[in-house]
Amino acid sequence: MRIEVLALACIVGACNWAFRYFPTRANLHELPPGSPVTRFLAATGPAAIGTLFVASVLPLVKDLSGPAPLTLGAGVGAVLLVHAMTRSVVIATLAGAVAYGGAFWLAAA
Amino acid sequence: MTAQDAIGCPDGPDPQAGTLLNGFWASLPIVLGYVPIAFAFGVAARGVGLTLAEAVALSLILYSGGAQFVALALIGSGAPFLVSAFTLIAMGLRHVLYGPALMRRAGPGAARRHAWAWAWGLTDEVFGTALGALARGRRFSEPFMFGLGLGAYLAWGTGTAMGAYAGSGALAAWPAVEAGLGFMLPALFLALLLSVLSRAQLPVLAVAAAATVAVTLAWSGTAGLLAGMIAGAVAGVLNRRGDSGAH
Numbered sequence: 001m002r003i004e005v006l007a008l009a010c011i012v013g014a015c016n017w018a019f020r021y022f023p024t025r026a027n028l029h030e031l032p033p034g035s036p037v038t039r040f041l042a043a044t045g046p047a048a049i050g051t052l053f054v055a056s057v058l059p060l061v062k063d064l065s066g067p068a069p070l071t072l073g074a075g076v077g078a079v080l081l082v083h084a085m086t087r088s089v090v091i092a093t094l095a096g097a098v099a100y101g102g103a104f105w106l107a108a109a
Numbered sequence: 110m111t112a113q114d115a116i117g118c119p120d121g122p123d124p125q126a127g128t129l130l131n132g133f134w135a136s137l138p139i140v141l142g143y144v145p146i147a148f149a150f151g152v153a154a155r156g157v158g159l160t161l162a163e164a165v166a167l168s169l170i171l172y173s174g175g176a177q178f179v180a181l182a183l184i185g186s187g188a189p190f191l192v193s194a195f196t197l198i199a200m201g202l203r204h205v206l207y208g209p210a211l212m213r214r215a216g217p218g219a220a221r222r223h224a225w226a227w228a229w230g231l232t233d234e235v236f237g238t239a240l241g242a243l244a245r246g247r248r249f250s251e252p253f254m255f256g257l258g259l260g261a262y263l264a265w266g267t268g269t270a271m272g273a274y275a276g277s278g279a280l281a282a283w284p285a286v287e288a289g290l291g292f293m294l295p296a297l298f299l300a301l302l303l304s305v306l307s308r309a310q311l312p313v314l315a316v317a318a319a320a321t322v323a324v325t326l327a328w329s330g331t332a333g334l335l336a337g338m339i340a341g342a343v344a345g346v347l348n349r350r351g352d353s354g355a356h
Contacts, residue, residue: 001160001162001163001166002163004190005159005163005166005167005184006163006166006170007190008171008180008184008190008193008194008197009166009167009170009171010170011194011198012171012173012176012180012194012197012198012201013170013171013172015198015201016171016172016173016176016201016204017228017229019201019202019204019205020204020207020208020228020229020230020231021208021224021225021228021229021231022208023204023205023206023207023208023209024208024209024211024212024221024224024228024231025208025221025224026208026209026212036346038213039345039346039348040342040343040345040346041209041210041213041342042210042213042345043310043313043341043342043344043345043346043348044206044207044209044210044338044341044342044345045210045211045214045236045237045240045305046302046305046306046310046313046314046317046341046345047313047314047316047317047337047338047339047340047341047342047344047345048203048206048207048210048233048236048237048317048338048341049237049240049298049301049302049305050302050306050313050314050317050318050321050337050341051317051318051320051321051333051334051337051338051341052233052234052237052298052334053295053298053299053302054317054318054321054322054337055321055325055330055333055334055337056294056295056298057295058321058322058325058330060292060295071288071292075292075295075296076299078296079296079299079300079303080299080303083300083303083304087245087304089135089138089238089241089297089300089301089304090134090135090137090138092296092299092300092303093138093141093142093293093296093297093300094138094141094296095296096292096293096295096296096299096300097141097289097290097292097293097296098289100288100289100291100292100296101285101286101288101289101290101292102285102289104284104285104288104289105285105288108284108285
């Protein structure tokens, strides 16, 4: 194994660990409800997940002339429908992937 | 680990507190999403000349999907070591937001004695899944976080090894399967979003989405991620109708 690859992994990995661990030690429970910091933290979750969803979908909609609208519509529709029916993240995720793959197969056939 | 540490609740055993196995089960959609992406990373790593051991080492030590793909581009282009290191470190900065948001949601009695270990696995997907579980009434517990993180970590390492071993073209004969697996993470993020989103947080989501699209198109995907998260969270500060993180 090349030492420069290992060193790069170790340095960046150590920083990733620090970014993930040290903020969990912050004592934030004495913040008054409704304070700006409290609202910032409450909004971080939905903002982060929404951002990740949009960022992960963007590459799939780059070429709207192909089967992307059909496959994406099928995948998103399946997640919405199955989540509404079951409230299960696991089942909704699997249903979305199956619907997306199925629509892709149909479009290619 | 004491019983109190294990469940993260000062009032004794709590059926709502997740176990290690609950965490493993909750990691299933992450596992299904990680394996194909890690597989693709393993294939790409071999493509830029890394050995199987180097590819797996990057996944196990660096453990950050987006940064790993960028690392391949930097290594492949012969970028200077310090430039590569600073670029990859900057990509991980967004994780700073996750710990406080998660612990705030977990509540004041939440154990964090072993956070030095489970926080290593606090990736985007693990954070989202943990937050979704808390939003659905699951009480925070460190064993749950261990199970959740470990399932995802093993999947990432295993997928990388499989991809690096198989080499290019392994899924070429199964394009529909490849497409379905490729949609696993968007589907997971959407399902998680549905489980944590309230009507009051819709403006937060709209601002985050708009900032992500604008900055991604104008600059880069990494900048878009950071901009979306920060813009959405700032919108939450300005949005006085939003909930205040009560748990």
